[in-house]
């Protein structure tokens with residue numbers, strides 16, 4: 254179904270198929286067609302790849318990381334050098350994560366969490382460091398990203414109800430403070446919901462964050478080790494509670510099944526380190542599953558990583574050659590696998606959008622999942 258919508262808005266839904274949406278998100282550095290998979294460039298680089306290669310694969314927006322860039326090389330230095338886009342020579346849109354996930358996932362490094370912020374020993378020199386909502390805004394203003402995320406409190410999967418409730422309360426308080434703090438010109442700001450898979454707390458967080466009127470809203474605190482069925486079930490109803498006229502972002506999902514499940518629930522944006530991390534293990538993502546090139550069965554395999562793939566690895570190189578590179582720890586092997594894996598997920602997402610436009614998302618999803626003999630693990 255094509256949906257008429259006023260032009261000039263930050264986000265416009267152009268077609269809908271069930272809850273799934275195809276839309277356009279307008280940022281200071283260009284339009285993004287959704288659903289969109291966002292490659293992760295944690296330390297101002299998508300590991301091993303040139304930004305032109307990343308763009309040629311079909312990437313429309315990259316992720317940068319507040320936590321890491323704050324410490325190395327420093328957000329003030331990046332600001333002095335003209336901002337993150339200029340620093341990394343990527344002129345397309347950039348979304349910066351707030352650092353909340355890094356701070357709270359490195360649990361052993363946390364010294365204290367209170368209503369004002371969080372103190373932790375940073376991974377670079379071990380010194381106690383204080384992050385506050387206001388600092389997260391300031392760092393992202395220095396970086397000059399197109400989309401800034403709120404600092405949230407991310408509790409571990411399976412914490413007590415009381416701890417989960419405290420994280421929800423704090424995440425809303427911090428979100429309000431960040432909404433009211435000054436940020437970079439033209440920078441969009443997204444809120445993040447918490448509440449784990451607890452129906453009451455997830456609903457409360459979703460309603461409170463939605464009420465603050467951010468440019469977009471993220472579903473946070475999922476895909477962190479909870480039961481996968483419960484995660485999808487929560488996403489199904491929680492996504493629908495977020496404002497329909499704003500983009501919805503599921504943080505940290507990137508396997509084919511996960512991507513299609515959250516798109517079906519009405520999510521527009523997602524990110525994951527899976528393609529580059531999988532490459533570093535010597536593995537390729539394919540339509541039938543994950544293949545490990547170290548396996549001896551590829552020694553004489555003259556085929557590409559994936560039949561029909563148009564990426565720079567598949568149009569020219571054989572599995573046998575890439576296996577050799579991987580086994581010898583040659584950097585080209587890592588690069589070719591990264592190029593292919595990113596292309597695979599970007600193309601999966603592009604095809605999902607096209608299926609939504611045709612009103613055939615359900616059959617597209619079923620077709621992909623039937624071929625896939627592999628689920629996320």
Ligand SMILES: [Zn+2]
Pocket residue numbers: 558559562563564565566567568592593594596
């Ligand atoms: Zn390929």
